[in-house]
Amino acid sequence: MNTATEANFDGLVGPTHNYSGLSFGNVASLNNSARPSNPKAAAKQGLVKMKALADMGFVQGVLAPHERPHIPTLRRLGFSGSDANILEQAAKHAPKLLAAVSSASCMWTANAATVSPSGDTSDRRVHFTPANLVNKFHRSIEHETTGAILRATFRDEQYFAHHPALPSVDHFGDEGAANHTRFCHGYGEQGIEFFVYGMEAFNNNAAKPAKFPARHTLEASQAVARRHGLSANQVVYAQQNPDVIDAGVFHNDVIAVGNRNAHFYHQEAFLDTTKMKQDLLKAWGDRASQLHLIEVPSHAVSVQDCIQSYLFNSQLLSRGDDDMVLVVPGECENNPAVWAYLNSLVAGQSPINEIKVFDLKQSMSNGGGPACLRLRVALTQTEQAAINPSTIMNNTLFERLNIWVDKHYRDELHEQDLADPQLLIESRTALDELTKILDLGHVYEFQT
Ligand SMILES: N=C(N)NCCC[C@H](NC(=O)CCC(=O)O)C(=O)O
Numbered sequence: 192m193n194t195a196t197e198a199n200f201d202g203l204v205g206p207t208h209n210y211s212g213l214s215f216g217n218v219a220s221l222n223n224s225a226r227p228s229n230p231k232a233a234a235k236q237g238l239v240k241m242k243a244l245a246d247m248g249f250v251q252g253v254l255a256p257h258e259r260p261h262i263p264t265l266r267r268l269g270f271s272g273s274d275a276n277i278l279e280q281a282a283k284h285a286p287k288l289l290a291a292v293s294s295a296s297c298m299w300t301a302n303a304a305t306v307s308p309s310g311d312t313s314d315r316r317v318h319f320t321p322a323n324l325v326n327k328f329h330r331s332i333e334h335e336t337t338g339a340i341l342r343a344t345f346r347d348e349q350y351f352a353h354h355p356a357l358p359s360v361d362h363f364g365d366e367g368a369a370n371h372t373r374f375c376h377g378y379g380e381q382g383i384e385f386f387v388y389g390m391e392a393f394n395n396n397a398a399k400p401a402k403f404p405a406r407h408t409l410e411a412s413q414a415v416a417r418r419h420g421l422s423a424n425q426v427v428y429a430q431q432n433p434d435v436i437d438a439g440v441f442h443n444d445v446i447a448v449g450n451r452n453a454h455f456y457h458q459e460a461f462l463d464t465t466k467m468k469q470d471l472l473k474a475w476g477d478r479a480s481q482l483h484l485i486e487v488p489s490h491a492v493s494v495q496d497c498i499q500s501y502l503f504n505s506q507l508l509s510r511g512d513d514d515m516v517l518v519v520p521g522e523c524e525n526n527p528a529v530w531a532y533l534n535s536l537v538a539g540q541s542p543i544n545e546i547k548v549f550d551l552k553q554s555m556s557n558g559g560g561p562a563c564l565r566l567r568v569a570l571t572q573t574e575q576a577a578i579n580p581s582t583i584m585n586n587t588l589f590e591r592l593n594i595w596v597d598k599h600y601r602d603e604l605h606e607q608d609l610a611d612p613q614l615l616i617e618s619r620t621a622l623d624e625l626t627k628i629l630d631l632g633h634v635y636e637f638q639t
Pocket residue numbers: 209210211212213214217220221294296299301302327330369441442444445557558559560562563564
């Protein structure tokens with residue numbers, strides 16, 4: 192039998208991880224702006240989570256970081272001369288631009304792409320659309336390399352279909368899987384793809400946030416559903432509550448998470464919660480009683496507590512039917528309301544039976560929790576056998592990557608370090624070696 196499983200592909204934190212306050216609307220990014228970062232600790236925190244999940248029996252993959260500082264973008268923007276000259280000029284005349292092209296933001300692979308498993312698509316292949324991330328300049332430069340890395344990981348065209356990103360304009364603002372969840376019975380069966388958006392681009396009368404941007408449009412989600420060949424009765428759209436975007440919920444995965452037959456979400460997450468529930472139940476069909484809608488009330492956990500703790504930016508992982516573990520960041524344990532809620536949750540009737548806590552402070556300080564760091568890909572056994580095996584976490588890869596991080600990463604980085612030509616050399620040397628470890632071939636511009 193060709194049973195399916197859900198693999199998680201985490202973004203490996205890159206050597207230029209830093210805090211530059213680049214994400215308006217993301218409270219942690221703004222609050223930690225200009226603080227020194229620790230790229231080595233960041234990468235290791237991520238590796239510990241990956242290894243722990245692999246040890247728990249989950250299929251865990253690794254997606255490589257991107258080339259940063261990204262000199263080709265600086266050249267496109269008019270800087271010229273040697274790489275060192277370009278860095279010097281950018282630092283002098285456009286330091287925020289240098290910070291933007293130096294961000295290690297590709298680590299948050301929930302934003303890498305939207306993925307539709309073969310059980311849902313008309314041609315029965317797994318479809319990938321890299322997210323254009325057009326709302327933030329530093330993220331809008333990710334999608335081409337993301338596409339190259341996804342193609343180097345999911346290589347076989349018989350099983351995997353790779354689309355380019357949607358047009359890079361606000362109308363098709365696409366933040367990928369951070370606003371996408373799939374509900375299903377078994378991972379290999381046809382599921383319901385649940386797309387969450389912040390605003391409608393072609394309807395000026397529709398609700399939208401007033402203070403912070405809605406990064407993702409309904410029209411982008413509809414385009415992805417069309418491209419992936421999803422049938423209309425298996426797709427549900429829901430709008431984020433504009434008020435929670437204005438409070439700092441810049442992606443829906445900061446306030447909701449779903450897996451198989453469980454939707455775990457906050458009372459205030461959606462503009463119309465009743466409709467969201469009705470639409471999901473209708474799509475779920477005759478086995479509706481098996482769908483768990485776990486709604487967390489505001490009196491138990493406030494929206495502010497969600498944003499501070501990242502309770503919902505958790506990984507909801509199936510160990511078996513109706514047996515799930517929730518992977519949360521350490522901030523949840525330190526928030527009394529959230530921790531009390533989680534303890535009552537596991538003691539109760541829901542399928543969530545265990546909480547696992549990870550220290551991801553380096554990523555969290557830029558607004559990225561456990562769920563931001565991973566891209567979910569449901570795969571049949573045959574598809575799993577077709578992926579690049581060198582990207583799958585195991586004891587050997589864990590050891591090799593830790594040695595690689597120790598060799599190439601700094602343990603402190605300040606904004607002014609981004610202009611250091613040595614950092615560029617260190618970063619390229621590290622990535623060149625990484626492409627060999629992960630058997631990716633040439634995926635970076637500096638390699639061509
Ligand atoms: N929720 C999900 N799925 N992802 C979190 C992404 C965090 C990321 N932070 C940043 O890009 C901050 C970079 C800086 O400020 O240096 C962002 O806002 O896009």
